[in-house]
Every structure is written in structure tokens, then in C-alpha cells.
Amino acid sequence: HFQDFDLATIYVSDAQYNRNIFFDTSPQAVRLYLLYNHWALKILLYFFILVNLSLAIFEEPALVSLPTWATMLVELLCLLVFTIRLVHYAKVIPREKFWKDPKNICIIVVLLLTLIDMIIYGALKAANLYSVRWSRVLRPLLLINVTEGRQLRRAFRSIRNALPEVSSVFVLFIFSVLMFSLMALKLLSKRGLKTIEGASYFTNYLEIVFELYVLVTTANSPDVMMPAYNANSIFALFFILYILVNTYIFMSVFLAVVFNNYKKHLKEEIRQLVRAKRHKMARAFGVLQEQREEGGPPVVSHENWNKLVQRARPDISNAHRELLWRVCDDSNQSFIGGSGTGPNCTFINTETSVVVVETGKVSFVQLADLLNIEVITLKSRPHPLQSLIPSFYESRLSRLLCRVVQHRGFVITFDLIILVNAVFIGLDEENPLISNSEWVFLALYILEILLKLYVFEPRAFFSKHSFWNWFDTIVVISALIATIINSALKSSGGYTSRQVLDIVFILRVLRLIRVVDRIKRFRAIINTLIRIGPAILTFGQLILVVYYIFAMVGMELFKNKVKFYEDVSNPEKAYCGNLLLKGSTFAQLNYCKNNFNNVVSSFILLLELTVVNQWHDILYKISYLNPFSSFNFLNPIPLLGTGFATVTHKSALIFFVLFHVMVVIIIINIFVAFVLEAFFVEY
Amino acid sequence: HFQDFDLATIYVSDAQYNRNIFFDTSPQAVRLYLLYNHWALKILLYFFILVNLSLAIFEEPALVSLPTWATMLVELLCLLVFTIRLVHYAKVIPREKFWKDPKNICIIVVLLLTLIDMIIYGALKAANLYSVRWSRVLRPLLLINVTEGRQLRRAFRSIRNALPEVSSVFVLFIFSVLMFSLMALKLLSKRGLKTIEGASYFTNYLEIVFELYVLVTTANSPDVMMPAYNANSIFALFFILYILVNTYIFMSVFLAVVFNNYKKHLKEEIRQLVRAKRHKMARAFGVLQEQREEGGPPVVSHENWNKLVQRARPDISNAHRELLWRVCDDSNQSFIGGSGTGPNCTFINTETSVVVVETGKVSFVQLADLLNIEVITLKSRPHPLQSLIPSFYESRLSRLLCRVVQHRGFVITFDLIILVNAVFIGLDEENPLISNSEWVFLALYILEILLKLYVFEPRAFFSKHSFWNWFDTIVVISALIATIINSALKSSGGYTSRQVLDIVFILRVLRLIRVVDRIKRFRAIINTLIRIGPAILTFGQLILVVYYIFAMVGMELFKNKVKFYEDVSNPEKAYCGNLLLKGSTFAQLNYCKNNFNNVVSSFILLLELTVVNQWHDILYKISYLNPFSSFNFLNPIPLLGTGFATVTHKSALIFFVLFHVMVVIIIINIFVAFVLEAFFVEY
């Protein structure tokens, strides 16, 4: 009987959190499954995934160098944890299900390949041979394939579903670029035009294709047009038409196709989720059902229902549980009646009974959703001070204070104080008047919070949903602590810690943000943004996976080709430590830190490539310095204006263009589609 | 009775073309209204609007200079035409309606202001005083306010409706930019960082605000980040967060808000159109109705219906009209019954009669839509050659030929020929083999068209909807003519006309495009694009209006500040004819032609600003040279890297930022929203 409750609880919480795992229903497996879903184990798993991904910081090319044996040891530990987790999972679900699931196969393959790679790498390293840790690109796959990565898998499915349509538009788009390039070649190649660097303009077909592809992202506008436009104004028409067709129309069509697919797919996913949820709740009902009367419908008693809810959500109060029961059992019986799990229900003839049965079944099924609803207790609790010192709290003065704090004028006064504060922050803080004023503002903000706590019930003030109250209090208190530390440091030795000061500044500016919450229109927008926040985290993971893979590959291909020197006096700084970059605009623009020398700068570089501006420039600069430089794919000089005649390799271009297509055309569009849809639903 | 038909015809065609004009129903007004809607008068009106707008080409600052009296004379003629058209309109609709309509008031005000401006300008010019033709910015208002500008007015209403929500998001967005700027000021201003030009970095608040505003468009990425990033990698986080919030999230929210409003507004407009259409058809019914039986419902006889349709669409065939009648009169009577115009219909009791009455009414109302449907006659007409020379056309050889042409292999063969042709076009045409091959390809394409004409019925081949057949034939024949002219010119004097050759090249490349029609997936996308084409023209007008206004203002403010020289040897070319630009990157990048010196280069410059890339650079360069240069609003040196310490004026910045907000944030988003919606509906 005890195991029955375990099983029913699992079904309910699986339905509640939309888990979709076909576990074994044997008592032992059920207990293991309960353990498997324990929050501590999940956090442990994500911690080790994070550790595994973070190893890139310490591995060659490293941001912080650690000996190879240390990182390898940590990685082995991670692999061990993942293996244990997988074995645990294998014990929970039936064997045939386990081996049929591509997620599990994928994890096993990743673990094995990683192990093999580590052995090969260790052996080659020991023999002082060149070796590559190629299995590092596989690490993000674990993030996708762990059982908890449901949201992320859904996002990838979204992409996969959009792919056929996106690729047919993409082929058409490429065709358009190729046709325009051919036209540009015929119209412009024989005119003897020169770029600003004096190189020939639009004479090589592949070069034109690339230039026009870059123009789609607008990154080389208007430079790419200028030589032709300077020769004859009529050529501007060509570029205008090109931008209209390929930048505006085709990019909108990409968004339309991605958005369309996203919506279609989302509907289908939600339908499936609802179906699976009903199925699980019906199973939970089936486990707990009992026969009240001979031949009557199966029902779940109030007692069993109570036990179930207590196990599924141990944190909710008795009153809340009682409320849920009243919602479920609206016919005031001591049980919820149901009609079994299958669609072949046995209905009872009297009309009222039918209603009870149907209500009962629906009531039980909806429990999963009811458990997810946050019940906000809006009881007007008396202020604790009222019971502690009633004579004072109810005095005339105290009441007046309450009325003042609740008055609109109070809010407006503090809005004005924030505005004045904003001006003071903008002024030079080295003026002693200004820097001392900070104490006044801090005192005012603390006073405001104390007054509010005096007037409003503290538990209501700090309820789960009072985002801005929490935000205000945390920011003000942190600012107070940081300011005190800063002053203490300053007065003790005249020494000001830059880090502490930075934190003080950030907190000061953050304090101003809450002014947006005052205006109703803004509040609606901000609340929408806060609500879609968690889902944006899924996109964060998606981006992390793609960035990580590209960063790993990029680091292998381009590491230490471009160097950054902190030391200003170092003569090598002028050409990023690579003579090939001597006199290049890349070096002149101080782009040396845009390199693949460690995982952090790789990520930042990939972000710059996502933003697209200047990406062709960075691309060219880095792909020149390609280790495989042997293939003269494009003549780089016209675009660069630098004198070095290095050559580039196809694969380097493929790397960057692939990244552009993946991230800018697909992922960013999915992100925009997602924000659009979320806004339509929420706003 | 004759006038009744006029009136009914007008109601029907108003309903058909969604015109919404409450004209006078007196016989004289009706006749005038018929004339008013004549296509020739409409074309004449649009021609004069175009002439009026084109005057900017000839007025100072002119692309092609004409004496002031000449342009003024033409403008007076235009004003006369517009006045006559307006008077005509005033005669057509009731007086009180005319004066209540803001469109008419707007036109009158524009005409009067233009006249006043012309007089002032003429007088000042005669007295050799400085004068501005300020009324030129009003010209595009005529395009919006003429009765035919319905689509354009709808687009502007779209914008107006989206404005309140867009502006509240915009205020929030600006607040976010201001907060981030304040944070940047506090974090970065005291670090003594330098830009690549050695100027101080992020020390002036307004400068930071502007730089970060530009970063939203990504135009100065990654340059704006580099000094901070080079100082410490941690600052990259600030810029990443900034781009995430302001570029990705806020720009998506703008699109979401615009799209949401667009959809809402579109639905409402369509509902109103349908209502107005029904109302007009009910009126037409009311005009032609007659009483068949005493006390029976009013009906329209077949005879009258026929006359009405003949007048409303004189071009459709008798068979087509008969088809429409059968669709309308499905109860096989010789009349269409109805129940009057109001909602208080008198229903007849017998059930069948009620059906007749209702069907009749609906049938009549739907006539307006039926007239808009193109009936494609899919009759398999015999080939004309079959009746001319039946013995030959039905011979064995001829039939084999027909089968060959209809075979899939024929299509594939010509696709391959196109591909080979594409390669040949890409190769150097100075090779005699290549240039002669052109004749072979031309012959093959002509052969293909002739063969198709031999096999398929010519009228079906060149039907209205065979877009690609028309396209093919026109392109091939034009290419043939152009190639012959080119060869003739070449052989006659060895002289090759560049223009003719350009046309030949364009036509050659265009010939390749039809390959996309072969692939089914592409055809769907292309057809969608072709179908939304006409609506894109409305956007073209919208853009024209906004560009024209900005071009006129820009020309007054910035004309001849930056000069372009065709002559390479001119020493002034190096600094665009303005010593202030000596050594600037603007001049180094050959941007001199990006100026406001005439209406064509103004439009191209505005397009470059729409594309956004480098816009801050162009903006700065041009706003330096502002005539009102007296206000040190921003310290320009850090961004420019040029040594000149000129100052700029607020108003110039306002001009460019206003343009950016108007065009990039509002109009481009409406365009994207429109393409999205059209794609969802059509695809």
C-alpha cells in the first residue's frame, strides 16, 4: 500500500513537471526513480556538466593554465558521475526502453569517445607528439541529452523541424546572390574600377559572391558600393535592388518561415504534453482507485487523495490542500469518482451520477495543473507591531505616518529623489559635496524601506511575487555594505579598491531602475519581459551549445595566430604578435584581443560575429592566418588594404559562414520568433 | 431609367474596387462621378503628381539645372491640375461632406501654402535675397491625400495606430540606454582609457549615450567595445548584456508591438471594407429593384442584371456573364429576389421562399466579389495549325515532335543548357569562342520558344497568368535584338556601346532566372513573392513620402557641404572639396558622393542610412558641416580620429536620429510585419 502511494505520487509529479519517462513500476524501480528525481542529484548533475564544460578554461589553449593531469583527472571524475547517473537511469526504466532511446545511446557514445580521446591524447602527449582534444566538441551534447534537458531538446527539435523549409528558402537566396553576383561581374569587371586601396574591383566571381553575401548582413555597406557609385550613379540602383531583395525581403521570409514552423511545432508539442499529462493522471487514479459499491465506478477516497497531495507537494499548507479538495470534489462527497483509465468508460444512467463521475475524473486529472498554481494568501494579516505594541501602533501619530506612506505623494517624492540622485550620479564624484550626498541618498532609501516595513505587513511586503520590493531591498542593502567597505578602505589607508568602487557604482545605477515600475504602461512591458525570462534561459543554453562547439573548433584551428599584449611598450603589440598583420587595419583598430587564444575570448569573438558588424573583416584577418594556408581561394588584398599576400583556406571560410548561417539565420530568428509569440500571448 | 443604371453601376464598381466615396446621387453628379473615376484622368493625375515630385531634380540644388521660371511654370501647371481635380471632386460629393473631409482640407492647404511659398521665393529671388523653397516638403502629402491613395492612407493609419504602444516601448528603451550609459560612465570614465585615435574614451555622458544608441544598430561593433575590452575582459560582459537587452530583446519587442498592431488594425479594416461593400451592393439592389407580385419581395430581373454587369465589366464575355448569373440565380428563376436594404427584412413564411429570398440577397451582394474573380478559360482549344494544315500537323513526325517537347527530358535538357550558359557567362567574353557561343545559346532559346508555340496553343501559352512564358519570351527577344545591335555596332566601326553591352549582359543573366520555376518548392516561394509584390508597391510609396520629406530638409540643411569631383586629378577630391574634411576617414573612404547636393544622391544617402551600417560615421561627417555650427553638443574627435575641431549642432543630430527612428524602427518593422503576415496567409 505504501508503494502504491509512491507510484501515484510519481505519476502526479511527472504530470506536474511534464516529465515523460516510462519507468519500471516494480517497487524497487519506483524507489530508485524517486531518488533519481531528487533535486539534489539534479543539481549535482548540472554542477558536473558545468565543471566539464568549464574545463576549457584550464585546458590548452588556456585562460588559466593547469597541468594536463589535473584537468584530465577532473574530467574523469565528471565522466564517472555521468556514468553513475546513466546506470541509475538504466535501473529505473525497462531495459528495452533504455536501449531504444537515442538520448542514452548518445550519452554512451560521447562518454566512450571522450575516454578514447583522453587515452590517445595522453599517449601522444607523453610521446611529445602533436595531439588534439577533439572530443571537447562533444561535451555540450551531454547538456542536451540528459533527461532534464527537455526544454533544450524541444528547442533543437524546433530547429530541426524548420530546417527543410529554411533550407529551400536558403537555396533560393543563394541562387539570388549568385545571379546578382554574375550580373555584377558582367557589369563592373571590365570598367577598370579600383577600390580605395587601389586594387581591382569586382573582377573575381567568388570574391563578388562573398562581398555580396556580406552585404546581406549590411556589414560592408556602403563601402562595397562606393567604387561603382562613384563611377556612375546608375550602379546605385543595382545595389539598392540587391539590398531590397536579399536583405529586406529574403531575411523577412527567413523569419516568416522560422516563425511559422515554430508556431506549428509549438501547438503540436503542447497537444502532446496535454495528452501525456492526462495519461499519467489516469494511471495515478488507477493506482489509488477502490470500489465503493459493488459494480459501482472506481473512486479515490478523500483520505488517499490527501496522502497523495501531501507526498506530491509536502510544502503546501493544510488550508491550501483543503481548498484544492473543495475544487476537485464539488459534489461534497468524501471521494472522487472516476471511470478507470481506458476510453471505454462505464457510465451510470442517472443523470446526476454521470455528472459526478465525469467531474470526478476531470477533477482528478486537473490535479496536476492545480498543484502548479501558486495560491497567494491575500489575508489582511495584522502588522506584527500591532500585536506587540498596540497602544503605540494605533496612536494618532502612527496612523498619520501610515497615511503619509500610503499617499501618492510619498511615491512621487521618492521618484523625484531618484531623479535628483540620477543627476548626482552623473556628476563628478570627486567633488566632496557629491560624494557625501551619496550618504544622504542611501539614508533616504533605507528610510523608505523601513517606513514601508512599518506600514505594510512584512511577510506580504516580501512575498514571492513582490519582485520590486526584493529588488529594492537587496540593492539598497548591498549598496550600503559596499559603500561602508569602500569608505573604510579609503579612510584606513587612502586606498580605494577599484572592484569595490565598481560594485558601488553598479548598485547605485541599479537603484534607479525601479522608477520604471511606477508607470503602468512600462510595468506591463517589464512584467512580460520578466515572465519570458526563464524561457530565454533555454535559448541561453542553446546558444551555449552552439558557441561551445564553434569555440572548440575555432581554438584548434586558430589558436595563437593573433596575440594580445597587455604591455603597451611591447613592439609586437602593433601587429598582434604576427608579422603578417603588420600594417593591417585589424591591428590598427586594436582588434588583437579578438582571437581564439582561450575559451573566453573565443566566446566574445563569436558574439561579435553574431552581431555581424565587421565580421567579414575579422573573418578575413583570422582566416589568413590559417594553419592550412595553401589554397588561394579568394584574393584577399582588395578587401583588406593591407600589403601582406598571405593566402587563405576554404575550410576557414566555411567555419565562419557556417557560423553565420547557423546563428544569425536560424537561431536569432528562432529567438525573435519566440519573443514575438511570447509577446502576443502575454501582452 | 438610364440614370438608374449609371447609379447602380457606380455602386457596383465602388464595391468592386473598395472605393468609399459618398457622392451626390443627382443625375448630373452621377455623370461627373463616372468621369471622375475614368482611368485616363487617374493616370493623368498620377502623372502630374510624379512631375511635381520630379521637379526636385531640376530645382536648386539641382541634378540637371533648369532656370527657376521654368520649374515654377511647370509647378503652377501641376497646381492647376490638382485644383481642377479637386473642384471636380467637389462637384461630385455633397458640399458638407467635402468640407468635413480632412483629405480635401489638406490638399487645399498644401496648394495654398505652395502658392504662397512660390510668390515669396520669387520675390526674394528677384531681390537677390536668401530664400528657401520650404513648401517642397509638402509635395508628398498630395500623394497621400488624393482620393486614389487609399492603400497609402491605410499604411499611414497602420503607423498611427501602432504609435502609442511603440512610443511607450521606445521610452522604456531610451531609459534602458540612459541607464546603461550612466553605468558605463561610472565604470569606464575614470580609467584613463584611450580610443585608437588617442582621445579619451567614454568620459562624456551624452557621447556615451550616442555611442550606445549606435551600438543598438550594431554599426559601431566591436570598435566601441575594444578599448574597455582591451583594458579588462570583464567589461565585455557589460557590452554583451547591453546588446542582448537593447539590440535583441528590445528590437524584437518593437517588431512584436508593430506586428500585433498591424494584425489588429488589418482585421478591423477588413471588417469595415466588407461592411461598406455590402452596404453599397444593397444600394445598387435598391436602385434596380422592382415588385414582381403585389406585397411580394423586391427583385432584380435577369434583364436588368445583365445590363448592370455589362456596364460594370464591359470586357467580360457573354459566356462568363452567363456563368455568373448561374452562380447568382441558383433557383433557376428569371430574377434575383431580395429583401430591401435595411436590416428589417420582411420574411415570407413558407420555408422554401425564405431560402430563395436570402439566397437572392446574398447572391446580389456577392456580385462585387464575383466580378473580381478572373475566370480562366481552360477550354482545350485546337492548335491553329491543326485547322490550317491538318495533314501536316497530325503527321507522324509532328506528333513525335509534340511528344518530345512535352517530355520531362526536354525540360531537363534546357535546364542543363541554362547551367552551361551560366558557366559561359561567367567566363571571359573576350575569348572569341565564348562570345560566339552566345549566338548558339540564343538560337537554342528561340528554338525552345518556337517549339513550345508549335506544340501548345499560343493563346494559352501567352495567357495572363503564364508569368514565366511572358518573362522568357520578352527576355529572349530583347536579348536577340540587343545582341544584333551590339554586333552591328561592333562590325560597323569596331565601336562597342557600353550601354547596349550592359543591357545585353543584364538580359543574359535574367534568362537564367527562370530555372527556379522548374523546382516545385521554389515555385511556391516565388509565387508568394510575386503575389505580395503589388502590396510592396504601397510600401514603396510610403518610403517615397518619408524619403522625399527628409531629402528636401536634408538638401536645405546640408547642400554643397561635401562635394564630389569626377575628375581624379582635382586636388580637392582628397577632402571632398571641404577643407574641414582634410585627412578624415570620410574622405579616405571615398564617401564624398554621399551628400545632399541633389535629390538623387540624397535618396541614395538616405538608403544608406536605412541600411544603418556606418550611418554614425556619415551622420557625424555631415553634421559637422552644418550651417548652424555654433553649439558644442558632442565632442566629435573620439569617434572620428580626424584632427579638425569643428563643432556640430543639435538639430543635425535630431535630423538623423529622427530618420533612424522613423524609418528603421517603425517603417522597416511594418514592412517585416507585412511580409510575415502575407507569408502566413499565402504560403
Ligand code: NA
Ligand atoms: Na551593421
